[in-house]
Amino acid sequence: xxxxxxxxxxxxxxxxxxxxxxxxxxxxxxxxxxxxxxxxxxxxxxxxxxxxxxxxxxxxxxxxx
Numbered sequence: 001x002x003x004x005x006x007x008x009x010x011x012x013x014x015x016x017x018x019x020x021x022x023x024x025x026x027x028x029x030x031x032x033x034x035x036x037x038x039x040x041x042x043x044x045x046x047x048x049x050x051x052x053x054x055x056x057x058x059x060x061x062x063x064x065x
Contacts, residue, residue, distance in 0.1 A: 003056045005049045011042055012049035015056070023052060 003022070006013045014024040025045055030038045 001056075003053055005053055012045050015049065015052055022056070025049065 001017055003015060003017050005015055006021075011028070012025045014021045016022060025048075028038060028041045028045065
């Protein structure tokens, strides 16, 4: 099965396969004087997207579903 991360505005938006989206990522709010928090949360979201994609490709997630 083919999986891919979809990005919008240079941030992970969701993960999908040929049938549609499997996951959506929450929107991270950006506020004045909180640039560091915003940057860290975006980095965490990228790591999570990469991890989920890796697990899906290995087929390890089937046990949880």
